[in-house]
Amino acid sequence: MAKHLKQWQGWILFGGSMAVVFILGLLVSSLMERRAEVASVFNNKRTVFEDEIVAQNEKFKADYPREYETWAMTEDTTFKSKYNSSQEVDVLEQRPEMVVLWAGYAFSRHYNTPRGHKHALEDMRKILRTGNPGIVVKTADGRDSIAGDMQPATCWTCKGPDVPRMMRELGNGKDQFSPANFYAKKWSELGAEEVNTIGCSDCHDARTMDLRPARPALYEAFARRGLNVKNATHQEMRSLVCAQCHVEYYFIKPNDEKNPGKANYLVFPHDKGLTCEAAEEYYDSIGFYDYIHPLSGTKILKAQHPGWEMSQHGIHAQRGVSCADCHMPYKQEGGVKFSDHQIQSPLAKIDRTCQTCHRQDAEVLRQNVYDRQEKCNEVRNRAEQELARAHFEAKFIIDKGATEAEMAPIQALLRKSQWRWDYAIASHGATFHAPQEVTRLLSHSVDYAQQARLLIARVAAKHGYLGDIPVPDYSTKAKAQAAIGLDMQKLNANKQRFLEEIEPKWIQEAKKNGKLIEI
Numbered sequence: 001m002a003k004h005l006k007q008w009q010g011w012i013l014f015g016g017s018m019a020v021v022f023i024l025g026l027l028v029s030s031l032m033e034r035r036a037e038v039a040s041v042f043n044n045k046r047t048v049f050e051d052e053i054v055a056q057n058e059k060f061k062a063d064y065p066r067e068y069e070t071w072a073m074t075e076d077t078t079f080k081s082k083y084n085s086s087q088e089v090d091v092l093e094q095r096p097e098m099v100v101l102w103a104g105y106a107f108s109r110h111y112n113t114p115r116g117h118k119h120a121l122e123d124m125r126k127i128l129r130t131g132n133p134g135i136v137v138k139t140a141d142g143r144d145s146i147a148g149d150m151q152p153a154t155c156w157t158c159k160g161p162d163v164p165r166m167m168r169e170l171g172n173g174k175d176q177f178s179p180a181n182f183y184a185k186k187w188s189e190l191g192a193e194e195v196n197t198i199g200c201s202d203c204h205d206a207r208t209m210d211l212r213p214a215r216p217a218l219y220e221a222f223a224r225r226g227l228n229v230k231n232a233t234h235q236e237m238r239s240l241v242c243a244q245c246h247v248e249y250y251f252i253k254p255n256d257e258k259n260p261g262k263a264n265y266l267v268f269p270h271d272k273g274l275t276c277e278a279a280e281e282y283y284d285s286i287g288f289y290d291y292i293h294p295l296s297g298t299k300i301l302k303a304q305h306p307g308w309e310m311s312q313h314g315i316h317a318q319r320g321v322s323c324a325d326c327h328m329p330y331k332q333e334g335g336v337k338f339s340d341h342q343i344q345s346p347l348a349k350i351d352r353t354c355q356t357c358h359r360q361d362a363e364v365l366r367q368n369v370y371d372r373q374e375k376c377n378e379v380r381n382r383a384e385q386e387l388a389r390a391h392f393e394a395k396f397i398i399d400k401g402a403t404e405a406e407m408a409p410i411q412a413l414l415r416k417s418q419w420r421w422d423y424a425i426a427s428h429g430a431t432f433h434a435p436q437e438v439t440r441l442l443s444h445s446v447d448y449a450q451q452a453r454l455l456i457a458r459v460a461a462k463h464g465y466l467g468d469i470p471v472p473d474y475s476t477k478a479k480a481q482a483a484i485g486l487d488m489q490k491l492n493a494n495k496q497r498f499l500e501e502i503e504p505k506w507i508q509e510a511k512k513n514g515k516l517i518e519i
Contacts, residue, residue, distance in 0.1 A: 047059060054201050057200050067200075071342070074119075079345060081370075088112045092480075096475060096480040101387055104293050106131075109486060131495075132495050150187070152183060183262075202241070213229060213243070218247075239311075248304050296394035298391075303423040306423060328343055380421070392471035393471065394452075401463050
């Protein structure tokens with residue numbers, strides 16, 4: 001005979017069923033409410049854009065107040081961790097060896113840790129690396145002269161949505177991008193145009209708010225590898241909008257006969273792969289170098305900031321985690337879930353970044369990161385010490401009469417060593433993204449530098465010098481800059497004049513022409 005439920009058991013079953021139905025109803029209601037709230041945002045826009053590029057970030061505020069408010073918070077520089085922060089820190093003061101390594105290049109003048117996106121234009125204008133175009137300076141023979149540009153307009157490329165706007169406006173009057181015309185201009189020529197800092201139209205199509213990288217160089221690099229950025233998934237796009245700027249690049253030299261009409265054209269060296277060695281192979285194949293080191297005579301490759309490439313070697317990217325997952329964690333307000341646009345270190349918001357996947361205590365996770373950074377920095381310190389001495393020692397044997405044939409293998413080793421060091425350290429956050437890869441590259445850098453120093457000692461002995469090779473005191477930033485021949489007092493004075501005389505004119509002109517919105 002079939003068993004029948006007792007009356008009290010039936011009531012329990014009925015009550016439980018009603019509770020489940022009630023909870024499911026609440027969930028469905030919540031989902032419907034959230035969908036309705038999200039739909040209302042898109043269906044009741046106060047501003048409908050017909051253009052994919054809207055340079056003034058303030059124009060997005062009314063329709064996307066949460067995103068705008070958090071984006072504006074990138075101006076905040078209070079966050080600080082053990083090794084990095086959102087404050088402006090003078091790296092050359094901390095690491096004077098870097099002055100020596102970048103001798104002959106503008107980075108030896110000024111190199112600070114990056115701040116938030118709101119500061120991008122401000123920091124670029126005041127950095128010594130962009131010089132002081134437009135001010136009156138004295139020539140060597142005492143005449144007055146207008147200072148020219150150190151940099152091409154290409155240097156503006158990642159600093160804000162005015163860049164894609166200008167690329168299109170310079171497109172020979174057609175509704176199409178003309179990056180070549182943009183890159184061919186001088187940096188100061190666009191001073192009154194590049195006035196809106198990194199923001200909405202850098203990553204979004206203003207008409208639909210779909211994710212869309214705005215820089216042609218990324219599309220061009222993908223195309224050369226047989227790929228199409230437009231075919232990327234939404235999750236992939238949450239990294240690719242970052243990859244358009246946080247990436248290794250170079251400028252085609254103005255006198256490059258193989259690339260006529262492409263002076264200072266921006267290129268990502270991804271043709272042979274996304275590793276440090278693949279980029280080196282690419283550069284070697286075209287005979288490229290960024291500058292010749294004035295001490296050792298080495299043709300140096302200067303890494304920019306290959307953050308995206310380096311992240312691809314780390315466990316997070318390999319598991320499908322995007323840049324935005326960690327640097328723009330989701331927030332919940334009412335029925336709306338949105339990305340936090342206060343882009344900064346994941347360590348600033350561990351509860352919404354790391355702990356969405358990892359169940360350890362916040363301080364344990366923080367210390368895990370610090371431990372990896374500390375180990376990477378140990379090898380970095382050694383690499384910088386070996387390289388700095390090697391450049392000075394190379395100059396010593398050159399002065400003693402070392403021949404080009406004797407210097408060639410030494411310079412080849414120094415080029416390899418410095419490229420690996422620079423590639424590892426220029427990628428901000430790489431000690432978190434891919435600590436094993438950073439350690440690998442830095443250890444190879446130490447090895448190549450030591451090999452170079454052994455060869456230098458042999459050449460010195462061949463030319464009659466058997467003792468320890470003397471090097472100048474470069475123990476501080478000031479001493480290192482003096483040792484490589486920089487007149488920092490003059491450079492700083494000229495920059496200050498530029499900031500007082502030229503920059504305000506750019507801002508005034510931009511406001512007059514409606515390019516910059518006053519708040």
